[in-house]
Amino acid sequence: ETGxxxxxxxxxxxxxxxxxLKCEQHLGHNAMYWYKQSAKKPLELMFVYNFKEQTENNSxxxxxxxxxxxxxxxFLHLHTLxxxxxxxxxxxxxxxxxxxxxxxxxxxxxxTVL
Amino acid sequence: xxxxxxxxxxxxxxxxxxxxxxxxYSNSASQSxxxxxxDCRKEPKLLMSxxxxxxxxxxxxxxxxxxxQYISLLIRxxxxxxxxxxxxxxxxxxxxxxxxxxxxxxxxxx
Numbered sequence: 395e396t397g398x399x400x401x402x403x404x405x406x407x408x409x410x411x412x413x414x415l416k417c418e419q420h421l422g423h424n425a426m427y428w429y430k431q432s433a434k435k436p437l438e439l440m441f442v443y444n445f446k447e448q449t450e451n452n453s454x455x456x457x458x459x460x461x462x463x464x465x466x467x468x469f470l471h472l473h474t475l476x477x478x479x480x481x482x483x484x485x486x487x488x489x490x491x492x493x494x495x496x497x498x499x500x501x502x503x504x505x506t507v508l
Numbered sequence: 509x510x511x512x513x514x515x516x517x518x519x520x521x522x523x524x525x526x527x528x529x530x531x532x533y534s535n536s537a538s539q540s541x542x543x544x545x546x547d548c549r550k551e552p553k554l555l556m557s558x559x560x561x562x563x564x565x566x567x568x569x570x571x572x573x574x575x576x577q578y579i580s581l582l583i584r585x586x587x588x589x590x591x592x593x594x595x596x597x598x599x600x601x602x603x604x605x606x607x608x609x610x611x612x613x614x615x616x617x618x
Binding site: 425434435436437439442444449450484488491492493494495496497498499500501502504 | 516539540549550551552553554595599602604606607608609610611
């Protein structure tokens, strides 16, 4: 399935690096999401964009910076991360961000911060 | 209180068995409920939505108990391919945000 794609799939970075995660959805959706999934923990919502406007920043540290240039693309810019930021970062999209919308997830980027 | 709580398991069952597990949620006014499935090192995928009257999809049955604020998932005639982590997902505040449980791990053995 290629409805939501994410690159890179794996990323190892040092604490002083700057990198970006990319997400693209081919479903014609208007809402996009970034989630963080740490081992044995529930998915944590980080950011929500609806029609390219950020509607949620769930108290995420400023070392994570999202960007949504259009409804199909979502980026997560990373800088000066900490080892505890190592996790699976999942992108999702849904039709309009409604309460009954199904969210479709990308395969995730497995991030390791050394 | 956590918004969504699940028994982490694991539930280890033989092929052909029935397995069932619950999930509790914190807001009695919540209206949308889902079960997602997540295979090891893969992304979550929608298994089924949960409707007020309960619903079935093949071997899977989902129920909602509003009075006790829990949803359940029952898997009949378990297959090896049912081995996965099942995520309980609730739209707690009826907005655009979904709250995820930590997942219930099911392992079906031959």
